[in-house]
Structure formats: structure tokens, C-alpha cells
Amino acid sequence: MRINKHPILGKLDRKEICITYNGSDYQAYEGETIAAALLANHIRVLRYSEKGKKPRGIYCGIGHCYECRVTVDDERSVRACVTVVQDKMKIRSQGMYANEI
Amino acid sequence: MPMKYDLVIIGAGPAGMGAAIIAASHGASVALVDENPVPGGKLRGQVYKEPKANWWIGQEIARNMEKEIKQLGVTCFLEREVWAIYPKWKIMLNNGEQLESDYVVLATGAIEKPIPIPGWTTPGVMAIGAAQVMANIHRVKPGNRVAIIGIDALSLTIAYDLKMAGVDVVGIYLPPFNEFSLDKSNPLKMIAYLSSLSHLAPNPILKLLGKLGKQASVQKLGVNYYPPFGMRVWGIPLHLRKAVVQILGDELVEAIKVTTIDRSGELETKQEKRIPVDCVCISGGLYPLVELANVAGCAFVYVEDLGGHIPLYSDEMETTQSGIFVAGNSTGVEGAKVAMAQGELVGAIISNRLGLLKHGTELIKQAKEKVNVARKNAVIKFHPTIESGREKVLHLWNEKAVK
Numbered sequence: 064m065r066i067n068k069h070p071i072l073g074k075l076d077r078k079e080i081c082i083t084y085n086g087s088d089y090q091a092y093e094g095e096t097i098a099a100a101l102l103a104n105h106i107r108v109l110r111y112s113e114k115g116k117k118p119r120g121i122y123c124g125i126g127h128c129y130e131c132r133v134t135v136d137d138e139r140s141v142r143a144c145v146t147v148v149q150d151k152m153k154i155r156s157q158g159m160y161a162n163e164i
Numbered sequence: 165m166p167m168k169y170d171l172v173i174i175g176a177g178p179a180g181m182g183a184a185i186i187a188a189s190h191g192a193s194v195a196l197v198d199e200n201p202v203p204g205g206k207l208r209g210q211v212y213k214e215p216k217a218n219w220w221i222g223q224e225i226a227r228n229m230e231k232e233i234k235q236l237g238v239t240c241f242l243e244r245e246v247w248a249i250y251p252k253w254k255i256m257l258n259n260g261e262q263l264e265s266d267y268v269v270l271a272t273g274a275i276e277k278p279i280p281i282p283g284w285t286t287p288g289v290m291a292i293g294a295a296q297v298m299a300n301i302h303r304v305k306p307g308n309r310v311a312i313i314g315i316d317a318l319s320l321t322i323a324y325d326l327k328m329a330g331v332d333v334v335g336i337y338l339p340p341f342n343e344f345s346l347d348k349s350n351p352l353k354m355i356a357y358l359s360s361l362s363h364l365a366p367n368p369i370l371k372l373l374g375k376l377g378k379q380a381s382v383q384k385l386g387v388n389y390y391p392p393f394g395m396r397v398w399g400i401p402l403h404l405r406k407a408v409v410q411i412l413g414d415e416l417v418e419a420i421k422v423t424t425i426d427r428s429g430e431l432e433t434k435q436e437k438r439i440p441v442d443c444v445c446i447s448g449g450l451y452p453l454v455e456l457a458n459v460a461g462c463a464f465v466y467v468e469d470l471g472g473h474i475p476l477y478s479d480e481m482e483t484t485q486s487g488i489f490v491a492g493n494s495t496g497v498e499g500a501k502v503a504m505a506q507g508e509l510v511g512a513i514i515s516n517r518l519g520l521l522k523h524g525t526e527l528i529k530q531a532k533e534k535v536n537v538a539r540k541n542a543v544i545k546f547h548p549t550i551e552s553g554r555e556k557v558l559h560l561w562n563e564k565a566v567k
């Protein structure tokens with residue numbers, strides 16, 4: 064999903080780091096958001112809704128709608144679309160279990 | 165302990181940064197707050213070709229402004245959200261920090277209106293602005309096969325951005341009629357609107373529409389004879405006679421269900437077609453983000469031409485709460501150049517109030533002129549009647565002042 068070459072913005076040249084999502088390792092680029100890093104790895108489902116446990120991903124992409132809430136290193140409900148990845152960051156989706164709020 | 169500044173600016177988009185640069189360059193101590201980790205606001209995602217000029221690459225412009233801000237010693241509070249403003253004036257940040265100033269600029273920008281459509285919460289559906297952020301800032305494709313719902317200046321610009329990024333854009337469609345889509349689902353209204361955007365879309369028929377489309381009879385003809393397979397802009401089919409009535413897929417988006425609209429605008433449910441896609445972008449238009457003005461007790465007015473509810477402001481961009489100023493899209497939805505010029509104007513006005521300017525009146529006059537020029541030459545107009553909206557606000561302000 065990466066746009067490595069772009070006619071106007073040029074070549075993509077960023078430093079690689081490693082993040083973990085739901086226990087698996089993924090490559091990410093320094094400076095990008097969690098949502099961008101996961102999408103680049105073909106991951107769109109970030110959590111399951113409280114009611115009905117339906118899958119949810121990003122919507123607004125700019126921090127307003129709170130659809131993209133994930134757990135980051137034990138902090139709940141961090142917005143994936145405005146939070147920048149850090150090396151070895153542990154990210155988990157929310158709402159996977161029946162008793163989870 | 166609150167930290168004191170001559171000026172606190174909320175929002176580090178082009179408006180907030182413009183204000184910060186001018187005020188700091190005249191010697192004011194300035195704090196600039198933004199919830200994002202990087203300054204730039206919506207400017208960072210913008211990439212488009214200016215007619216008879218170069219490419220507008222928002223990221224580069226934002227980076228240069230950021231450098232200037234740092235050189236001028238503006239204190240940046242990034243990754244902090246302002247959640248309250250108390251008299252007169254205490255600015256509360258979500259991490260517990262507190263700022264204090266006699267002057268505050270609200271430069272919080274605009275956000276997108278969503279249009280709910282069956283299936284719109286499925287992962288793979290996103291606002292058109294999210295696709296812009298992914299493709300232009302992070303350089304990640306929002307999808308491989310993308311459908312766009314909603315025709316406006318933003319969706320056309322971003323359709324082109326996606327095309328440049330190598331994304332297969334299968335088409336730009338209308339939303340079905342509901343209480344959120346309103347005019348956006350009406351082919352007649354959309355033809356009228358498109359005629360004001362024709363300079364953005366390099367298609368001879370659209371150009372012709374631009375010339376003729378202001379007449380109601382031509383608009384009607386346009387809808388009647390609009391090709392059922394759509395018209396191509398940059399190779400992307402632009403459909404005025406097709407609406408996406410449902411987004412299909414359980415865990416992920418798999419397809420859209422498209423229905424033809426008959427000449428009177430009714431859905432022809434017999435003519436449904438399933439088109440496979442992995443991403444759907446919804447464009448519902450923009451509205452000013454103004455909660456903080458409300459929190460601070462500013463009076464509001466509703467001006468359709470500016471994008472909806474906005475804090476009432478004077479010709480010096482001051483709200484009804486003295487010391488609280490507004491700049492950029494939180495006063496009405498326009499392009500980044502106008503926002504930047506508005507920010508610079510507010511920066512000059514506040515520097516003058518602080519007693520930092522020698523030729524204040526002259527500088528402010530020049531800054532006002534710059535806003536007008538930017539508005540006149542704007543490539544992307546979100547509201548074709550923006551100028552009359554601006555006049556309306558001044559009129560309302562003067563009426564209030566008389567009372």
C-alpha cells in the first residue's frame with residue numbers, strides 16, 4: 064500500500080522502525096501515525112464497537128471522530144490517526160472481548 | 165502555575181502559524197498550541213497545481229513556516245488539546261498545563277460533515293480528508309480500488325491526488341438522498357455547483373458547463389443528457405446520474421451498490437449494480453470548528469455562505485468577547501492562502517494592540533488588502549458566494565454594535 068514513487072512528491076525515503084499490533088510485528092516508518100503504519104500493512108480493523116461488536120477503522124483521519132481508538136502500551140483509547148508510532152510500540156485493538164468496555 | 169504570554173494561539177494551521185509569525189516578528193511572546201505532533205494543520209495534506217503557476221505542496225510550505233516559528237522563538241505546545249478557556253483568559257490544556265494571556269486567537273480550522281450511508285461504519289470507508297492525509301502526508305494508499313461519494317471542490321482535488329498516487333479511482337458518485345446529504349444528492353443542484361468548479365476539472369464538456377451552466381435551462385438539459393456512464397475527468401468517471409445506496413462487506417469493504425437516478429432525481433432500484441472496491445471515501449463538505457468560541461462565550465451567527473455557525477467577528481477579527489480573536493477556517497471555509505493571510509492580519513492587529521507597531525494603521529490596512537487579494541485569486545472555492553458571506557458578517561456586527 065506504500066506510495067514509494069510519486070510524480071510530484073518524489074521518492075519515499077524514511078527510517079524503518081518496528082511496531083507490534085495484537086502480538087505480531089510490523090514494519091513502520093518513523094514519523095507516521097499508527098493508522099498509516101497499520102494501513103500500509105493492510106490492517107484496517109482497529110477495534111470492535113461496544114454495542115454489537117462490529118469492526119471499526121479510521122473515519123475522519125484528523126483526530127475528530129474517535130473511531131480509531133486503540134490501546135497503546137497499556138493506555139486505552141489513544142487515537143491511531145493522530146498518534147505517531149515509536150520503535151517497539153505495542154498496539155492492541157479494543158473491544159475484542161465480551162466483558163471489555 | 166499558569167504560563168503567561170502576550171498572545172496564545174490555538175491551532176497551528178496556516179492561520180495560526182501566520183498569526184504567530186507576524187506577532188513574534190514584532191516582538192510579542194507567543195504560545196502556539198496544537199493537538200497534532202507536527203504544525204501545519206490541513207495545509208500538510210494539500211497538493212495541487214495552481215493555474216499558470218507551480219505546484220502547491222502544502223508540506224513544504226508548512227515546514228518553512230515551522231522553521232520561521234522556531235527562529236522567532238514562538239513556544240509550541242504540540243500534542244496538547246485545548247479543552248476550555250476561562251475569563252480572562254486562561255487556556256486549559258488536556259495534560260494539565262495552563263496558559264494565560266490577554267489575547268487569544270482561535271485558529272481551529274474546519275472539519276468534514278459526514279454523510280451516513282448504509283454500511284458506512286465498515287473498515288475501509290473513510291472521509292475524503294482521511295484519504296488525503298494517507299496519500300499525501302503518509303504516502304500510503306487508502307485503497308487499491310476506491311469509490312468516492314460526494315461531488316465538491318475537495319473530492320475532485322483529492323480524486324486527482326489519488327490518481328497521481330497510482331490508486332484506481334472507479335468513480336465519483338452522488339450520495340443517496342437523506343437528511344444529511346440534501347443538495348449533494350440532487351443532480352440539478354450538483355450541475356449548478358459543478359459549473360462553478362469547472363476550472364478544476366480539465367474536461368471540455370465541464371468547461372462548457374462552466375460557461376453556460378449558470379442558466380437553469382442549461383442545467384436541466386445537462387442533467388437530462390448527462391451520459392449514463394459518467395463524464396471522465398482525468399480518466400475518472402464523474403457520475404451525476406448514479407448514487408451509491410449501500411456499502412457492502414462485513415469485516416472490510418468489498419463493494420458498493422450503485423443505483424441509477426432517473427431524470428427527476430428518483431432512484432431506479434431495478435438498475436442496481438455491484439462494483440467491487442476496497443475503499444470508499446465520503447465527501448460531505450466542510451464546516452468551521454468553533455466549539456472553543458462557544459466555550460469562551462462568544463456570540464454566534466449562522467451564515468450559509470461561510471459554512472454554517474461561526475462566531476460573530478468585527479472587521480478586526482475580534483469576537484464579542486474582548487481579547488478573543490478568530491482567523492482561518494473557523495471564521496468560514498476557504499483555502500489555505502486566505503487562512504494564512506487572515507492569520508497575518510490578526511497577528512498585526514494584536515501586535516498593534518500590544519503597542520508594538522509604529523505604523524500600525526498602515527500595516528493593518530495592507531494586511532486586510534492581502535486577505536482580499538488571496539480571496540479573489542483563490543483556486544479552490546468551497547463556497548462560491550464567500551464574499552457575500554463575509555459582508556453579511558460585517559453587517560451583522562455593525563447591527564449588533566448599534567444595539
Ligand SMILES: Cc1cc2nc3c(=O)[nH]c(=O)nc-3n(C[C@H](O)[C@H](O)[C@H](O)COP(=O)(O)OP(=O)(O)OC[C@H]3O[C@@H](n4cnc5c(N)ncnc54)[C@H](O)[C@@H]3O)c2cc1C
Pocket residue numbers: 125174175176177178179180197198199200204205206207209210211244245246247271272273274275276292293294296318321450453456491492493494498499500501503504544
Ligand atoms: C479534510 C480537509 C481537507 C482540506 N483540503 C484542502 C485542500 O486540498 N486545499 C485547500 O485549499 N483547502 C483545503 N482544506 C481547507 C483548509 O481548512 C484550509 O486550506 C486551511 O488549512 C485552513 O487553515 P486553518 O489554519 O484555518 O485551519 P487548519 O489547517 O485546519 O488548522 C487548525 C489546527 O487547529 C488544531 N486544533 C483544532 N482544535 C484544537 C484544540 N481544541 N486544541 C488544539 N489544537 C486544535 C488542529 O489540530 C489543526 O492543526 C481542507 C480542509 C479539511 C478539513
Ligand code: FES
Pocket residue numbers: 120121122123124125126127128129130131142143144145
Ligand atoms: S479517525 Fe477520526 S479520530 Fe481518528
